[in-house]
Amino acid sequence: TPVVKFCLRNRYLTVAGAFALLIAVVGFVAGGRIDFTFMPHVESDMVLATAALPYGSPVELTRKVQKRLVDAAKEVLRENGGEKIAEGILSQVGNTFDVTHFLAKTQKGGHLTSVLVYLVPADKREISSAEFERQWREKIGRIPGLESLKFLSTAGPGAQADIDVELSHKDRKQLEAAARELAGILEGFDGVTEVDKGFSPGKPQLNLKVRPEASSLGLTSTDLGRQVRAAFFGAEALRQQRGRNEVRVYVRYPKKERRSEFDVEDFIFRTPGGGEIPLEEAAAVRRGRSYTTIQRADGKRVLDVTAKVVPGVTTADKVLADLKKNALPALMRKYDGLGYSLEGQNREEKESIESLKGGSILALLGIFALLAIPFKSYVQPVIIMVSIPFGVVGAVLGHILMGYDLSIISAMGIVALAGVVVNDSLVLVHAANSFRDTGRLSPFEAVARAGARRFRPIILTSLTTFFGLAPMIFETSVQARFLIPMAISLGFGILFSTFIALLLVPSLYLMVEDLKALFLDKKTGPEEEAS
Template sequence: AEEVESRVNKKYGRKIVKHIILNVASQPYSARHSDMPVFAPNLGEVVMELVYGEDRAGIDSNDIAILWRNITGEVSGAENVKFTASLFTAGAPIDVQLGSDNFDQLKQAARRLEDELRNYDGVKDISDNIQGGKQEIKLRLNKKGKALGLEITDLGLQVRGAFYGTEAVRIQREKDDVRVMVRYPLKERRSLANLSNMKIVTAAGARIPLNQVANLTIQPGYSIIKRADRRRVVNVQADVEEQVVAADKVLQDIQENFLPELRADYPGLTYSIEGQEKERRDSMGSMLIGFFVALFLIFVLLAIPFNSYVQPVIIMAAIPFGMIGAVLGHLLLGYDLSLLSFFGIVALAGVLVNDSLVLLDAIRNKMKLHPNDVIKAIVEACKSRFRPVVLTSITTFGGLLPIIFEKSLQARFLIPMALSLGFGVLFATGITLVLIPSLYTLTLHNGHA
């Protein structure tokens, strides 16, 4: 971290790194977007705090994270090393959740998926949530135990009572509730031989040594056991260098070429895409539903006063052109379409209706004055409403310019939405002045107005 600080400050000729914070046995920053343990003796975290975004214009924190990763290289003995440049995230860029009833197959499938992801350039910090824990003694009933009518729950309860204790009585002492537990003496609880030879009571009352009715195996346990729909699941996650490869391209490729083959090799294996892709998919799904509901309500609210099904469609015809303008605005300023961009497009639909509504209402009023001269009525209406429509759009766009060109970190979240709204209104205004009169003329000729 100190080497990265030195290189970054030297490269840009000023202090970019404010502080370096080391956390031992905890990961408070990583815990904000992770389901992993926060406190454990084998955990550690190094946090590099940069100056504010407006004080380091043109310096991307992701570039510093990539430099840090390259300088650090492989960390000997570490199970999992991650580099991230975001304190708040919707999940890992690549997150594939595998599920199976056979945990051994699940681990093998996870390892194969990790090996496959390593073949992609720009995919880094590949990991899973299979974390080994302490050594455990596992009990399994043998044939004799089953023949005696024992269940695995009988073994568990009796072993727990012997080593943890069974409540014999409770004694109330003023406000305190004292529980008296009966269990083996400390010396006997520390001996594996005593566990193997402890007497298990059967349903018939017989007392039989544990090692005769069950098989005891010592093996590592797991500090995290994750389930979904009652099945054991493992999440394989990875980060990407956006300058090299896009996460959605990697996910699309493995879904088409690798995951079906993996599922065929391990019967019963299931997979799902989680992380940022799932959040994006869920958000887009709910937003699209809301968008179409909004369009329907706009149509209903316009159809009632106009007493027509066709004229609301004419008014709403400018909405697709506003979407084109929003996309062009992103391309012009070099921004990618994001979820907030689509939020802006949803808001854009309501704004565009205003200009179309004003223009169509003026045309209807002029038609009452010139019922036999359609062209004259439309031209006069466009002349009378040209200035209000154009000024409304220009002032809307001008009001959004400070947000669009704001350089502070806080404004970056709003810039895509402002781009959609501003450029969508600006582009659709010119289309509206031509489209609405043209569509209205066509409906008159076809007898639908």
């Protein structure tokens, strides 16, 4: 009670100090002093390395890369406890693992290899998954001729690429040049790894273009493609039923006549009139690459330039803000007609935040309406709801104390917090009104008695809620770590709002009474406060 009365006598100083703290915390967050990530990076018990060689690489070369990855993983295990920290290693060639979703499509090809290290649960080992990934990456080093080498040591939605910039242009060459330049810019950022320019040349191929002399004989590009395919892949001659199965019979050149490029150069085309013409006279041959995927949006080809960020070094928001300010406008000036959009987690982040904003406004309006009806006042619900932004202060301080970044899960916890933190202020204001109605007390004495009367219920309610959330806050399992930011927002927000309900809300209550007295030509005299 002495503390409450001290704050009530110095109510303007109390309110000014509280709002100064609120402004400081908002500035702390807005200034980027605490990082914000869309989804929390939750360490997995599995660490994955995926290597991709250029298309068409021999399987023997892929197996050598696979052996290097496995040997490096075993060396890291030996240096950090050996078999005590790992349950096993799984590797394969010709396919990739997808540990983020068991239904996700995986890539296939002899140029791909993946190595998956199964670690024991986090509470049974001293090394973290992220640290294991870092050491594994260092042991592997640089592999000449490798198209890409990606690592994954996180689980859940946060395991996706942190940065995803979609470039679009009508001209393929300009699009690829812009994507290559953007990838180079991303590689220059500290803490940005696994930059992917979004395209791969694909397998080498021979492109045939019909010459005018062949066209005059009735040959078309369709004829060229069909005849070459029939000779080297095969043309279906018949289908035969064998029991319940249908057997297809293909006819093609003998194996010795389709082994090398020379066999293609020696190829003879048949014209519609029954004549023959060699390849060199029928078509112009140009070397090229077959693209594995072609993406289009609104009639334009698009490429996704992706990258990951190292937690604790930088964030995707900081990198994207720099790109939007400097690199992307420069690229659009250099490549006329180039467009871009932020996809992946950044797009989902914007959509989720917009949805949360709409839901938060509706929730606040609903809380205000539910409070205004029983109190028959428009001012007292505002006094009660002042504890909501200060609950956010507690949530932010909790994240700083626990060493967590803010995330969309934290924001969900803050929205849920709005409906909980008003309870303490509600019972205190209701008690003050009751004392004034029944005891004919002054506002000062009524609020002071309400704080003393409701002190124990408010403290017990807040502490029981916090300790109920404590097991989740301090849990270390992968399954629980997704919800820890939400639990931190709720637990620490409620804990901090307790002091707001006991000290700030009574001060605001008296300030409102001062304003009423001012407009009604009355004021709370010193003699009333002394009572």
